[in-house]
Every structure is written in structure tokens, then in C-alpha cells.
Amino acid sequence: MIDVDQAIDQSYQQASEVETVARRLEARIEQIPGAKGFLPGRKYGTPVNFKAIQENLTLATLISRSDAALAHYCGLDASVKHRIDEQREVQNMRAEALRMQTEQLAARNRQARQDREARQSLASWQRGYRSV
Structure with a gap:
């Protein structure tokens, strides 16, 4: 037989x-x-009530x-986090593609401006204009 003191x-x-496990989970x-x-509230020595967490839509979503x-x-549902991460990755890839397109357009604009300035510095007969 087990002694009462040992059982206690x-x-x-x-x-x-x-309680230790529950506090770590709550933390x-x-x-x-x-x-x-x-x-959800709980008494000392009782585990965290997962059903209460699942029923609380705000907490479950967070x-x-x-x-x-x-x-x-x-x-x-653990897939929610994965879908959010995938969507963020897609957004980052789109942003990177837009940034690269912007850089390409800026380079083309710089080159076009330099070409225009070079043509402007030429005499009119060198630019191919007729002066009558």
C-alpha cells in the first residue's frame, strides 16, 4: 500500500x-x-484548455x-501561417520585379537624355535639320 504522505x-x-507546462504554454x-x-482562465495544476482556445476565434486566429x-x-489550422508566408514571399518577389523594371526604365531614360543633350550640342547642320 502507498503511504498517504507519498500519495499527497x-x-x-x-x-x-x-502547472509548469501550462505556464510555459501561456507564456x-x-x-x-x-x-x-x-x-482562458484556469486553476492551479490544471492543463490549458485547448477547446476554449479553439472556440475563441480571436485567439485562435492570432x-x-x-x-x-x-x-x-x-x-x-497550422496552414494559415504557411499561406501568409507564401503570400508575403509572392509580394516580395513582385516588389523586386517592379524595382528591377524601374531601374531598367531609369537607365533607358538616362541614356535618352544623354542622347538628346549630345544632339543639342551639335550644330543644326550636323543634326540633320535644314536651315533655309
């Missing part, structure tokens, strides 16, 4: 371990901007958008 100590140890969720106020691994751990 084991029970407290288990509750402490659960990771609190690092997400705006998520701190939406965490977690899904910021941390794919945490979203998966909480039972949320």
Missing part, C-alpha cells in the same frame, strides 16, 4: 509539472501581440497567423 507528494508533484501564447487578454508550431500543438 505525488499528487502535488504531478500538479506542479502540469509562449502571450508573446503573440494582442493574445494576452484572450487566454495563434494561427503567428506561430504554426503552436497552432498545431493547440489543435488549430
